[in-house]
Amino acid sequence: MSDSVTFKLDGRDVAVPKGWTVMQAARRENVHIPHFCYHDGLSVAGVCRFCMVKVEGRPKMEIACNLLATEGMVVETTSDDVKQAHKWGLEFHLVNHPLDCPICDQAGECELQNSYMKVGKYKSEMHRPKVLKPKNLDVGSQLILDTERCILCSRCVRFEEEVTKTNGLGIFDRGDRAIIGTYAEEKIEHNYQENLVDICPVGAFTSKEFRFKQRVWFLEEKDSICNGCSTGCHISMHGKSNELRYYRVKPKHSAVNGHWMCDEGRHSYRYLNPEERLSRWWYKDNMNERIAGGKDEGLSILARKLKDTNIDEIALLVSAHQTNEEYEALLAYFVKELGISKVYQWRQDHEDINAFDGILLRGDRNPNTLGLQNALTKFGLKAEVKNEFEKCLLSGAKVVIALCPESPQSFPELKEHLAKLSEMPFVSAWSAHYLPEEIETISHTVPLKGFVEKRGSFTNHEGNIGELSDPFPAVIHGAVDVCEMIESLRELMG
Amino acid sequence: MAVIKVEKPPFDKNILFAAMNTFLQIFRGLWMTNKIMFKQLLKIEKTDTLEWPEQPATYGPRFKGRHFLTRREDGQVRCTACFLCATACPAECIYIEAGEHEDSRIEKYPVRFEIDILRCVFCGFCEEACPLDAIRLGPEFVMTGTAEDKWVYTKEFLADRPELSGGIQTMRGSNDKHPSIYHQASADERKSLVRHGHH
Numbered sequence: 208m209s210d211s212v213t214f215k216l217d218g219r220d221v222a223v224p225k226g227w228t229v230m231q232a233a234r235r236e237n238v239h240i241p242h243f244c245y246h247d248g249l250s251v252a253g254v255c256r257f258c259m260v261k262v263e264g265r266p267k268m269e270i271a272c273n274l275l276a277t278e279g280m281v282v283e284t285t286s287d288d289v290k291q292a293h294k295w296g297l298e299f300h301l302v303n304h305p306l307d308c309p310i311c312d313q314a315g316e317c318e319l320q321n322s323y324m325k326v327g328k329y330k331s332e333m334h335r336p337k338v339l340k341p342k343n344l345d346v347g348s349q350l351i352l353d354t355e356r357c358i359l360c361s362r363c364v365r366f367e368e369e370v371t372k373t374n375g376l377g378i379f380d381r382g383d384r385a386i387i388g389t390y391a392e393e394k395i396e397h398n399y400q401e402n403l404v405d406i407c408p409v410g411a412f413t414s415k416e417f418r419f420k421q422r423v424w425f426l427e428e429k430d431s432i433c434n435g436c437s438t439g440c441h442i443s444m445h446g447k448s449n450e451l452r453y454y455r456v457k458p459k460h461s462a463v464n465g466h467w468m469c470d471e472g473r474h475s476y477r478y479l480n481p482e483e484r485l486s487r488w489w490y491k492d493n494m495n496e497r498i499a500g501g502k503d504e505g506l507s508i509l510a511r512k513l514k515d516t517n518i519d520e521i522a523l524l525v526s527a528h529q530t531n532e533e534y535e536a537l538l539a540y541f542v543k544e545l546g547i548s549k550v551y552q553w554r555q556d557h558e559d560i561n562a563f564d565g566i567l568l569r570g571d572r573n574p575n576t577l578g579l580q581n582a583l584t585k586f587g588l589k590a591e592v593k594n595e596f597e598k599c600l601l602s603g604a605k606v607v608i609a610l611c612p613e614s615p616q617s618f619p620e621l622k623e624h625l626a627k628l629s630e631m632p633f634v635s636a637w638s639a640h641y642l643p644e645e646i647e648t649i650s651h652t653v654p655l656k657g658f659v660e661k662r663g664s665f666t667n668h669e670g671n672i673g674e675l676s677d678p679f680p681a682v683i684h685g686a687v688d689v690c691e692m693i694e695s696l697r698e699l700m701g
Numbered sequence: 702m703a704v705i706k707v708e709k710p711p712f713d714k715n716i717l718f719a720a721m722n723t724f725l726q727i728f729r730g731l732w733m734t735n736k737i738m739f740k741q742l743l744k745i746e747k748t749d750t751l752e753w754p755e756q757p758a759t760y761g762p763r764f765k766g767r768h769f770l771t772r773r774e775d776g777q778v779r780c781t782a783c784f785l786c787a788t789a790c791p792a793e794c795i796y797i798e799a800g801e802h803e804d805s806r807i808e809k810y811p812v813r814f815e816i817d818i819l820r821c822v823f824c825g826f827c828e829e830a831c832p833l834d835a836i837r838l839g840p841e842f843v844m845t846g847t848a849e850d851k852w853v854y855t856k857e858f859l860a861d862r863p864e865l866s867g868g869i870q871t872m873r874g875s876n877d878k879h880p881s882i883y884h885q886a887s888a889d890e891r892k893s894l895v896r897h898g899h900h
Contacts, residue, residue: 308832309809310808310809342805342806342808418801419782422783422788425784
C-alpha cells in the first residue's frame with residue numbers, strides 16, 4: 208500500500224493516492240473547505256490564504272490546497288479556530304471590495320457571497336475608505352474587467368499561462384493597489400476568453416455577451432452536449448423555459464472537455480432563440496401559393512408528394528447535426544422500408560476535418576460526423592466522410608429531403624447551399640434555423656427542435672457518446688424532431 | 702297518517718311589552734340618526750365623512766400606494782436594474798430590462814422598468830428589497846381608470862409624476878449612499894433618511 212496514504216479528516220479515515228493534497232481529498236469526500244484561488248483545472252498558487260485547516264501537532268494553521276496528505280496526519284476543518292480563520296480571512300478579502308453586487312453580473316454565483324453566507328456573517332470592523340481602482344475596462348472582445356472587485360486570486364493569470372498559453376494577463380503594482388491587467392493596452396483575443404469569466408470567483412471578469420441580460424438566479428440549467436464541433440463538450444444550457452429564451456452556455460466538467468469550452472461553442476445559444484428559429488411549416492397550397500400553415504397540412508402535403516414520386520427520384524441530404532437516434536429512425540424508414548438509395552452527406556465545402564486548435568475546437572464543425580457514419584454503415588451505405596452536396600444537386604432527384612445543419616455559425620455556407628437547393632423541383636427543408644430570404648424560395652419546410660430540446664445522443668470524434676438527456680421545452684410551438692417526423696410520415700403513408 | 706295534537710299555548714302578556722319595546726328601540730335609533738343628520742346639515746356638528754373627491758383625502762406617510770421611482774440630483778433614475786425588487790415581488794409584476802449606461806461610472810441602468818399594477822398586491826416588498834432607495838410606494842391610492850387605460854406603468858410614468866412633488870421627497874443626492882451598505886455614510890445623512898420617515 209505504498210501508493211496510497213491514509214489520514215484523518217475531521218475525525219474520519221480517508222485514503223487517497225500518494226501525492227494528493229488535503230484540498231483534493233476534501234473535495235472528493237465532500238468536505239467543504241472555502242477557497243478562492245484553488246481550481247481543479249489549474250496549478251496550485253496558494254495566494255488567497257483562505258482554505259486554512261488545522262493539522263494536529265503543528266503550531267500554525269496551513270492552507271489545504273498546498274498541504275500534501277501524509278500518512279497518519281490529523282486534519283481539522285471545522286474547529287472554532289479554523290472557523291475564525293475563515294471568517295477573518297474573508298473580511299480581509301472584502302476590505303477593498305466595492306460591494307457593488309446590485310450591478311454585478313456575478314451576484315448569485317459569487318464565491319464572496321457564498322463564502323459570506325457559509326463562513327462569514329461578521330460585522331465589518333473596517334471603517335476606512337476603500338481603495339478605488341479602474342472599473343469597467345474593455346480588455347477583450349468578450350470581456351469586461353473590473354479591477355475593484357478583483358481579489359487577486361490569480362486564477363485568470365494561471366489560466367492564460369497554463370491552458371491557452373497566451374500569457375495575456377498579469378498582476379501589476381503592489382499591496383492594496385495591486386491590479387490585474389493586460390500588457391501595454393493589448394487585448395485578449397483568443398477563443399477561450401469566457402472561461403476567465405467562469406473561473407473568476409468574483410465579478411472581476413464579466414462576459415460582454417451575457418452582460419446585464421439576466422440575473423443568474425432566474426435561470427434554469429439543463430445539461431446538454433455542445434453542437435459546435437466534433438469534440439462534443441459537455442455543457443449546461445442556461446435559459447428560462449417560461450420566457451422561451453436561452454441566455455448562455457457554461458461548460459460542465461467531464462473527461463471530454465475538462466473544465467473548459469470555447470467561446471464559439473458558447474455562442475450556440477444565439478441560434479436557438481425564437482427569432483433565429485424556423486417557426487412555421489411553409490408550403491404551396493392548392494392555389495399554388497406559398498403559405499405558412501400548420502403541422503397537419505404540411506405533413507400531408509409532404510406525404511402526398513412522397514407517394515406520388517418514384518422511389519428512385521427521392522433523395523435524402525443529411526447533415527451531421529442530428530442525433531444518433533434520429534439517423535437511425537430516418538434511415539430505417541427511408542432506406543430499409545421505402546428502399547431509397549440516394550442518400551447524400553451534406554457537409555461544408557471548405558473544411559479541414561483534422562484541424563485542431565490544441566485545446567478543444569476541431570476543424571470538423573459537425574457534432575455528429577461519426578454518428579452519421581455509423582448509421583450509414585449500419586444500413587449498408589458507403590461510409591466515407593465527404594461532401595456530396597453537388598452530387599445531390601446533379602442527381603436529378605424530384606424530391607429532396609434536406610436535414611439542415613442547425614447553426615450557421617458552424618456551417619457558414621448554409622445560405623448559399625439553400626439558395627442552390629431551392630432550384631431543385633421539390634425540396635423539403637427540415638431545419639431548426641431560420642433564413643428569411645432562402646426560406647421564401649424553398650418548396651416545403653419543417654421546423655425542427657434545437658439540440659437542447661431533443662433527447663438522444665451525439666457521437667464525438669473519438670467515439671464517446673454524449674447524452675442529450677434533459678431537454679428544454681421547444682421554444683417553437685409545433686417544432687418536431689426527426690423521430691417524430693418519421694413516425695407521422697409512416698402513419699400517413701400507410 | 703298520524704295526527705299530532707298541539708295545544709294552543711296560553712296568551713302571554715309579556716309579548717305585548719316586547720313588541721312595544723321593539724318599536725320604541727326603532728324610534729330611538731331613528732331619533733339618533735335624524736338628530737345627527739340635522740345637526741350636521743345645519744353645521745352645528747362637524748362631520749367625519751369626507752366629500753371625496755372634492756375634498757382631498759390624505760393618508761399617513763407610511764401608506765403603501767402607487768409606486769414611484771426616485772431620481773438622482775442630475776435627474777436620472779436611481780434604479781440600477783439589480784432586479785432585487787423583481788425577485789422579491791410575490792406577484793411577479795415587475796419587469797426590468799437592464800442596459801449599459803453611456804456613463805461608464807454608472808454602468809447599469811434600467812432601459813425598461815414596468816409594473817403591471819393590476820397584478821400588484823401593494824405588499825411593499827420591492828421598497829424593502831431595494832438597496833438604493835430607488836423605488837417607493839407613495840401616497841396615491843386612486844388608481845381608477847377605464848379598460849383602455851394603460852395598466853402597465855412604464856419607467857417614465859413611475860419616475861416622472863409632477864403631482865408628487867412637494868410633500869414627499871422624490872429626489873436624492875447622487876452621492877448619497879444607503880447607510881446599510883456603506884459605512885462612510887455620514888451621521889447627517891442617516892438623520893435625513895429618518896427625517897423623511899422612510900426608515
